[in-house]
Amino acid sequence: MYRQTREQPPISVRDPGGTMTDIAALPKVELHVHIEGTLEPGLIFELAARNSLDLPYTSLADLRARYAFDDLQSFLDLYYANMAVLRTAADFAELMLAYLRRAAAGGVRHAEIFFDPQAHLSRGVSLTEVVAGLAEGCRLGDAETGTTSALIACFLRDRSGEEALDVLAQLVAAKAPIIGIGLDSTEVGNPASKFTAVYARAKELGLHRVAHAGEEGGPEYVSDALDLLGVERVDHGVRSVQDPVLVRRLATERIPLTVCPFSNVRLKGVSSLADHALPQLIAAGVMTTINSDDPAYFGGYAEDNYAAVAAQFAFSAAGLAQLARNSVEASFLPPDRKAALDRDIGTWLRLQSP
Ligand code: ADE
Numbered sequence: 001m002y003r004q005t006r007e008q009p010p011i012s013v014r015d016p017g018g019t020m021t022d023i024a025a026l027p028k029v030e031l032h033v034h035i036e037g038t039l040e041p042g043l044i045f046e047l048a049a050r051n052s053l054d055l056p057y058t059s060l061a062d063l064r065a066r067y068a069f070d071d072l073q074s075f076l077d078l079y080y081a082n083m084a085v086l087r088t089a090a091d092f093a094e095l096m097l098a099y100l101r102r103a104a105a106g107g108v109r110h111a112e113i114f115f116d117p118q119a120h121l122s123r124g125v126s127l128t129e130v131v132a133g134l135a136e137g138c139r140l141g142d143a144e145t146g147t148t149s150a151l152i153a154c155f156l157r158d159r160s161g162e163e164a165l166d167v168l169a170q171l172v173a174a175k176a177p178i179i180g181i182g183l184d185s186t187e188v189g190n191p192a193s194k195f196t197a198v199y200a201r202a203k204e205l206g207l208h209r210v211a212h213a214g215e216e217g218g219p220e221y222v223s224d225a226l227d228l229l230g231v232e233r234v235d236h237g238v239r240s241v242q243d244p245v246l247v248r249r250l251a252t253e254r255i256p257l258t259v260c261p262f263s264n265v266r267l268k269g270v271s272s273l274a275d276h277a278l279p280q281l282i283a284a285g286v287m288t289t290i291n292s293d294d295p296a297y298f299g300g301y302a303e304d305n306y307a308a309v310a311a312q313f314a315f316s317a318a319g320l321a322q323l324a325r326n327s328v329e330a331s332f333l334p335p336d337r338k339a340a341l342d343r344d345i346g347t348w349l350r351l352q353s354p
Pocket residue numbers: 034037072079184185186212215263293294
């Protein structure tokens with residue numbers, strides 16, 4: 001299997017036809033990344049020092065040794081614990097700027113970025129601090145790298161629907177620059193039916209709607225996200241493969257899935273990349289996109305995920321270009337920007353040398 005190296009991401013793979021493919025240069029859109037999941041170990045230590053916080057880790061190596069997960073919950077426990085270092089607007093801005101720099105280096109041209117307001121509110125960090133910092137990080141990162149970025153506020157599905165409604169009202173009152181809402185955290189046992197009211201309200205407000213579903217939960221979580229929440233994209237959705245009727249529906253209705261291969265391997269949703277459902281979903285005509293989820297925790301950013309699936313499943317340059325085109329189509333960008341990105345992907349494809 002393809003080896004993950006973070007410091008020097010492998011950017012070229014040779015496909016079966018002999019084409020060298022420069023994956024970091026492929027223009028792409030990131031549709032599934034949690035900004036809190038881009039918090040790298042080094043930045044955790046820096047922010048802890050700046051905010052005079054004691055960490056429960058003796059060293060970077062001690063922290064990194066904890067990045068072996070059994071399932072989604074074991075990851076979430078560490079992910080929420082590490083957020084303790086994010087206190088001020090400046091911390092959030094620095095986190096966002098670091099992500100956009102890293103993403104742009106891997107060919108990300110536009111990112112629709114999740115954040116978890118409740119995970120910060122519950123620690124006593126104000127919504128204005130979170131939102132002002134993230135918005136400033138987006139402004140700085142976009143100006144420096146040429147990316148565009150947008151924010152999607154996720155509600156924690158292990159908390160109540162009433163709390164989600166209240167947080168949405170707070171986001172509106174704070175004039176938070178969000179383009180949509182999402183749903184994340186512990187999936188199994190927390191059905192979409194808890195959140196019908198907040199999704200209905202978001203629709204009234206003209207916000208886009210996405211939700212995690214079918215990550216650890218079965219295909220019924222995906223159907224419920226579509227039927228009860230009216231989502232426009234499904235985050236993960238990989239367990240849809242267990243239901244052929246649902247797979248046909250996803251394909252026919254062109255409902256995009258934001259697939260995160262490294263995440264599924266690291267959280268043991270699949271036993272290895274070779275067993276991932278991605279090729280099956282593509283073969284069934286489902287609109288799949290490749291994303292990083294929580295790259296600081298799962299061993300790679302967007303282009304690392306592209307490179308790994310390219311190597312594992314022998315995708316050609318044309319196949320990778322199609323995945324990138326899917327990411328453009330599935331985004332909430334305006335048509336003229338989508339057309340410009342598609343043209344850039346076409347240019348990239350013509351430049352791949354045999
Ligand atoms: N929050 C951050 N990453 C997540 C994931 N992969 N699933 C659910 N909630 C999350």
